[in-house]
Amino acid sequence: MGQYEFNTYETAWCPGCGNLGILSSLKNTLEELDLNPQDVLVVGGIGQAAKMPQYIRTNSFCGLHGRGESAAVAAKIANQKLTVILHTGDGDGYGEGGNHFIHNLRRNIDIAHFIHNNQVYGLTKGQASPTADEGAVTGVQVDGSINIPFNPLLMAIAGGAGFVARSFSGRPQHLEEMMKRAILFKGYAMVDILQPCVSFNKVNTFSWYNKRVYELDDSHDAGNRLLAMERAMEFGERIPIGVLYEKEQPTYHEKHRSLREGQILAMRRNDLALVDKYMQEMI
Amino acid sequence: MYNLLIGGAAGQGVDTTAAILERLIKQSGCGVFTMRDLMSRIRGGHNFSRIRFGAGAPRCHSESLDGIIALNEETIAIHRENLRPGGFILCDSAIKTDDEFAIKLDMAAIAQELGNARVAGSVAVGAALKLFGIPMSTEEAYSIFRKSVKEEHVDINVKAAQAGYNAVPQKFEHTAGEASDQMLVSGNQTLAMGALTAGVQFYSAYPMSPSTSIMEYLAAKSGEAGIVVEQAEDEIAGINMALGASYAGARAMTGTSGGGFSLKVEALGFAGMAELPLVVANVQRPGPSTGLPTRTEQSDLKFVISASQGEIPRMVIALRHHEDAFYQTVRAFNMAEKYQIPVILLSDQYLADSTATIPVLDPRRIALYQPEEGPAGDYARYRFTENGISPRKLPGMSKDLVAADSDEHDEYGHIAEGSEMRTRMMNKRMGKMALLEEELLEPEVLGDSAPEVLLLGWGSMYGPLEEAVELLNQKGGKRYGALVFGDIWPLPQKLLKKMAPSAKHLIHVEQNYTGQLAALISEVTGIKTDAGILRYDGRQLSGEEIADRIAKEGF
Numbered sequence: 048m049g050q051y052e053f054n055t056y057e058t059a060w061c062p063g064c065g066n067l068g069i070l071s072s073l074k075n076t077l078e079e080l081d082l083n084p085q086d087v088l089v090v091g092g093i094g095q096a097a098k099m100p101q102y103i104r105t106n107s108f109c110g111l112h113g114r115g116e117s118a119a120v121a122a123k124i125a126n127q128k129l130t131v132i133l134h135t136g137d138g139d140g141y142g143e144g145g146n147h148f149i150h151n152l153r154r155n156i157d158i159a160h161f162i163h164n165n166q167v168y169g170l171t172k173g174q175a176s177p178t179a180d181e182g183a184v185t186g187v188q189v190d191g192s193i194n195i196p197f198n199p200l201l202m203a204i205a206g207g208a209g210f211v212a213r214s215f216s217g218r219p220q221h222l223e224e225m226m227k228r229a230i231l232f233k234g235y236a237m238v239d240i241l242q243p244c245v246s247f248n249k250v251n252t253f254s255w256y257n258k259r260v261y262e263l264d265d266s267h268d269a270g271n272r273l274l275a276m277e278r279a280m281e282f283g284e285r286i287p288i289g290v291l292y293e294k295e296q297p298t299y300h301e302k303h304r305s306l307r308e309g310q311i312l313a314m315r316r317n318d319l320a321l322v323d324k325y326m327q328e329m330i
Numbered sequence: 331m332y333n334l335l336i337g338g339a340a341g342q343g344v345d346t347t348a349a350i351l352e353r354l355i356k357q358s359g360c361g362v363f364t365m366r367d368l369m370s371r372i373r374g375g376h377n378f379s380r381i382r383f384g385a386g387a388p389r390c391h392s393e394s395l396d397g398i399i400a401l402n403e404e405t406i407a408i409h410r411e412n413l414r415p416g417g418f419i420l421c422d423s424a425i426k427t428d429d430e431f432a433i434k435l436d437m438a439a440i441a442q443e444l445g446n447a448r449v450a451g452s453v454a455v456g457a458a459l460k461l462f463g464i465p466m467s468t469e470e471a472y473s474i475f476r477k478s479v480k481e482e483h484v485d486i487n488v489k490a491a492q493a494g495y496n497a498v499p500q501k502f503e504h505t506a507g508e509a510s511d512q513m514l515v516s517g518n519q520t521l522a523m524g525a526l527t528a529g530v531q532f533y534s535a536y537p538m539s540p541s542t543s544i545m546e547y548l549a550a551k552s553g554e555a556g557i558v559v560e561q562a563e564d565e566i567a568g569i570n571m572a573l574g575a576s577y578a579g580a581r582a583m584t585g586t587s588g589g590g591f592s593l594k595v596e597a598l599g600f601a602g603m604a605e606l607p608l609v610v611a612n613v614q615r616p617g618p619s620t621g622l623p624t625r626t627e628q629s630d631l632k633f634v635i636s637a638s639q640g641e642i643p644r645m646v647i648a649l650r651h652h653e654d655a656f657y658q659t660v661r662a663f664n665m666a667e668k669y670q671i672p673v674i675l676l677s678d679q680y681l682a683d684s685t686a687t688i689p690v691l692d693p694r695r696i697a698l699y700q701p702e703e704g705p706a707g708d709y710a711r712y713r714f715t716e717n718g719i720s721p722r723k724l725p726g727m728s729k730d731l732v733a734a735d736s737d738e739h740d741e742y743g744h745i746a747e748g749s750e751m752r753t754r755m756m757n758k759r760m761g762k763m764a765l766l767e768e769e770l771l772e773p774e775v776l777g778d779s780a781p782e783v784l785l786l787g788w789g790s791m792y793g794p795l796e797e798a799v800e801l802l803n804q805k806g807g808k809r810y811g812a813l814v815f816g817d818i819w820p821l822p823q824k825l826l827k828k829m830a831p832s833a834k835h836l837i838h839v840e841q842n843y844t845g846q847l848a849a850l851i852s853e854v855t856g857i858k859t860d861a862g863i864l865r866y867d868g869r870q871l872s873g874e875e876i877a878d879r880i881a882k883e884g885f
Contacts, residue, residue: 056744085729090574093736100733101745106725108577109735109743110570111600117567118574122725124558125532125578129726147570150563304553312531313579313724317555322527322693325551329513330690 049081054104065216065242065253066095069163070102072219073132076226077105088129090119092144094170096136096163113143120156120299126313127300130230131158138168141177141197148199151235152206156299159229160237162199163216165244166251173247183250199239200279204272204292210236211275211292215260216243217253221288228290234298241286256286263289270294331384332462332502333392335409336454338401341373346478347399347451348379349685351458353474356514356687358464359506361387363793365870366683370539370623376404385507387687389651390793390873396502397461399454400425406432418501420457422450433461433498440493446483449490456494463504466495509687517681517790520652520691521611522547524659526555527693530609531580534560534571539623540679541585541613565593569610573597576606577734579724581663585611588630589620595637598672602642602759604734605712605720607666609659614678616868625868626679628789628841632850634674635819643669643762646819648789649677650774652686654816657696664699669762670722676818678841680870681790710741714754718761763820770822773813775829777803781811783885784833786826786859788815788847790870791839797873798839802880810880812839815847821854830857835885839863839876861885 053074060066077087087105091097092115100107106129110118119133140148140162151160166183168174174187177197184191203211210232214225222240229236241260243253267289268274275292300306336351338344345366352364360383369375380395382388395412398405400421406429413419413431421427423434435457437450452475459466471488479487515523522544525533533548535541549559558575562568568584576582586594591612601608612634616627635646645665649655655677662673704713704721709730713720720741725732733743738755740746746755774792777799787795795812802810811833813826830836836859838848845862852858863879865871 059745084731086726088578088725098745101735104731106731107733107735107743108574109733109737109745110573111596111736114566114570114597117562117570118577121532121534121560121571121574121582122578124560124571125575125580125582126724126726129578146563147567150567303558305556305558310556312558312575313727315531315556315580316529316698317526317531317557319527319693321551321555322523325523325526326513326690326693329515329519330511 049078051078051081051083053077053084056102058102059098060095061246063245064095065165065244066163068216068219069161069222069240069242070099072222072226073099074103076223076230079223080227080230082130086128086130088122088131090115090122090131090133092116092135092139094136094139096134097139099134113139113147116140116144116147116151119158120151120154123156123158124306124312126311127306127309128311132230133158133160135160135162136169137162137164137166137176137178141199145177149202149206152203152208154299155207155209155234155296157234159226160235161226161229162237162239163242164199164239165242165248167244167248169244169247180250198279198282200291201276203237204275204279208237208292209234209294209296210290212238212290213241213288214238215241215256215288217257218260218288221262225290232293233295259284259286260288261285263287263291331382331386331388332396333394334381334397334399334458335378335395336399336401337376337378337405337409339373340369340371340375340377342401343451344377344379344401347455348381350452350474350478351455352381352685353514354455354459354466354470355381355383355464356512357470357474357510358504359508359510360384361507361509361687362514362685363388363390364685365391365680368624376408378405378409385505387509389796391870392872392874397458399458401451403427418461420454420461435494435497437494440497441490444486444489444493446486449487452487452490453494456491457498460495460498461501463500463502466491512687513690514685514687515652516543516683516685517649517652517655517677518543518613518683519547520656521649521659521675521677523691524656525583525609525663526551528660528663529581529698530583530663531557532560532572532575532582533557533584534562535568535585536562536565536590538587538590540615540682541587541611543682544585544611565590566597569594569597572608573601573606576608577725579727581667583609583611585613587613587615588617588633591630591634591637599638599640599642600736601672602638602644603736605670605759606734607670608672609662609666609675610672611675611677613682614676616866622868624679626841626870627866627868628678628791629843629846629866630676631788631818631846634676635850641760643671643759643766644819645671645673645766647673647675648816648818649675649681650789650792650814650816651681652688653691655681656691658816660696664696665766667699667701669766670719671762676789678790711743712739712741712755714741714758717765718758767820770820771817772822772825773815775825776812776814778809778811780809780829781833782808783810783835783837783880784829785810785812785837785839786847786851787812787839788818791841794871794873794876795839798876798880801873801877821850823855826851826857827855835860837861837863837880837885839871841870842866
């Protein structure tokens with residue numbers, strides 16, 4: 048426990064929702080890391096998970112559905128002193144924001160991205176999300192989903208992410224460990240957090256996940272990309288949780304000429320003598 | 331004033347030849363206006379540039395030509411009808427034409443002899459200068475070619491230009507003006523320079539004609555200026571990244587054309603709701619959908635003033651000419667930050683791609699807005715204040731926590747659904763428009779200030795209208811004037827309401843089908859126009875064409 052307290056607010060989530068555990072883990076993690084609330088920015092898009100910025104006392108950015116991903120990385124570009132934490136659901140992060148998810152992997156901007164993955168759309172009352180199991184029956188997928196479930200971890204590893212992990216909202220200690228490592232990791236770090244939706248997903252319940260998840264131990268070589276991909280493909284009777292892949296690589300900020308010395312763009316102005324020079328170039 | 335056209339297929343170097351030529355002409359002291367007509371393809375087709383120049387400062391293009399540089403036969407076939415008697419068609423000897431005004435030159439052979447067939451275009455450059463009686467100093471030629479071609483090719487290009495210069499006789503008299511110390515720039519370049527002057531730190535966009543050259547210019551300067559230009563994965567990311575950067579305190583901008591703007595619309599509403607300053611450039615091209623990608627139109631006006639679900643405060647500034655694009659871009663950043671709203675810059679391909687000589691711009695003319703410190707004590711991002719503007723703090727810059735929220739919210743940025751809070755927040759946001767209206771810039775009056783015939787236009791119609799009223803007033807008879815709107819949303823009404831009652835005829839002149847400015851004026855003021863001069867084929871009205879059509883319609 049650090050010197051700062053991250054208060055939380057009353058939420059609009061259902062009793063028993065996995066989000067409650069995730070919120071509590073986030074609060075514990077931030078306090079454990081001894082971060083000052085004023086230096087932390089929590090970003091969300093739209094959805095139940097994306098309400099996270101509403102419920103914790105930090106700087107908060109509640110953007111548009113799928114677009115928190117774009118805002119989060121840009122806020123980090125504008126002020127790299129901020130600890131930027133992005134919370135999206137599986138619909139927000141992998142569906143509506145799927146394109147931004149892919150390209151944020153390539154940017155490798157130093158943010159932590161926590162995806163609350165319950166395989167279902169909660170806010171719109173229970174339609175299939177990109178990660179829904181094949182055959183999942185919903186009010187829209189009335190004959191069961193016929194689409195192949197999206198594999199976010201495999202995508203993240205293939206797409207160039209340096210830190211790819213999975214956790215489960217029902218294992219708070221494990222989740223806090225993953226959150227902590229993701230926040231401390233230099234570069235884009237994603238944690239896919241399995242969570243039950245007590246209202247709309249009657250198949251992938253707490254006990255469904257609890258029975259299947261197993262923690263990766265030292266026998267897993269997280270530095271090996273191919274082995275990590277193999278682990279990422281394991282989802283069914285057994286689901287690995289932990290850091291599947293971890294490899295530090297140069298970040299966007301380290302590679303960018305305008306950022307690599309720690310420059311802050313916020314409140315900055317340009318040198319007008321340079322503009323004068325640019326005018327002369329046109330004569 | 332002379333008018334020279336360079337035409338050929340895409341890939342034949344029309345644009346490069348025009349760029350070198352316009353610069354050499356400008357260095358001789360002539361004012362220049364170059365209009366670019368491009369097809370949306372990388373090879374083949376027909377592209378041309380029209381360079382209008384003379385002792386004065388041309389503000390728009392003209393159709394009738396004094397000379398044609400034809401890089402292929404098609405150029406002659408398409409443009410011959412616009413050649414004035416006594417003009418010339420400069421082409422390679424290999425081109426089949428028996429036109430009485432053709433001047434055939436062994437350009438390819440001269441180039442070959444110099445050692446590189448690809449410098450034939452420079453032979454034409456030299457020859458054209460001589461035909462117009464424009465002096466070409468070796469020193470100038472070297473300095474200009476150095477800017478356009480690789481160092482190892484400078485020498486041969488200058489020699490080619492000199493060979494062309496010596497190969498033809500002089501045909502016209504040259505009258506130099508005062509433009510040699512001026513800048514020669516495109517509308518997108520002055521817009522980008524305005525953004526740099528305003529302190530833009532973050533520009534994120536997805537490439538889209540004809541807006542891309544804004545991003546290219548800023549990218550070229552980004553390393554030296556210390557800013558970030560991010561090519562986003564799509565238009566939606568472009569604007570949402572700009573909003574994230576703006577929230578964190580960087581002056582931010584995105585740019586696109588109508589199609590990309592359509593994709594950005596939800597985030598535009600978010601900027602209004604979350605009260606995030608943002609500048610968005612929409613460089614219009616003909617729609618709908620993909621439309622004519624490399625051509626011009628003014629058909630997004632009614633779209634951008636209302637784009638977004640719900641209602642938000644916003645400002646729309648139509649850019650009228652090259653200088654205006656610079657100063658209004660600086661102002662747009664100030665207005666966005668002062669009122670915490672999105673400001674849309676409405677340009678178009680005609681202004682964006684055309685180059686013009688203008689006096690050197692003054693980056694210190696408009697002071698950059700400095701936000702006021704809010705009161706100390708408990709901080710709420712959306713605090714109710716007397717004028718609706720809440721003191722804006724930045725995340726990480728003080729102990730105060732800063733919110734941004736796309737949901738309806740309370741003063742602290744927490745989701746709120748109550749009736750009273752919703753109403754107060756709507757009043758607060760929309761109330762900012764009344765303040766903004768107090769500092770609107772009235773449209774500019776061209777020609778007669780108490781005219782019998784009042785022409786109404788906006789944005790890039792400025793140049794053509796300036797020439798049109800001049801031509802119409804020269805005829806004697808009726809008095810003609812024009813009002814050209816720059817600030818266009820909210821619509822400034824004072825001058826219009828003053829001038830309209832005494833004018834016998836009101837005519838809107840626009841580059842669209844429906845007469846969008848006329849409709850807007852009618853909606854806001856009740857003033858109705860009598861007729862419209864419209865064009866929507868992707869080609870800009872010239873001053874001459876406007877004047878002709880006004881006369882033909884009996885106004």
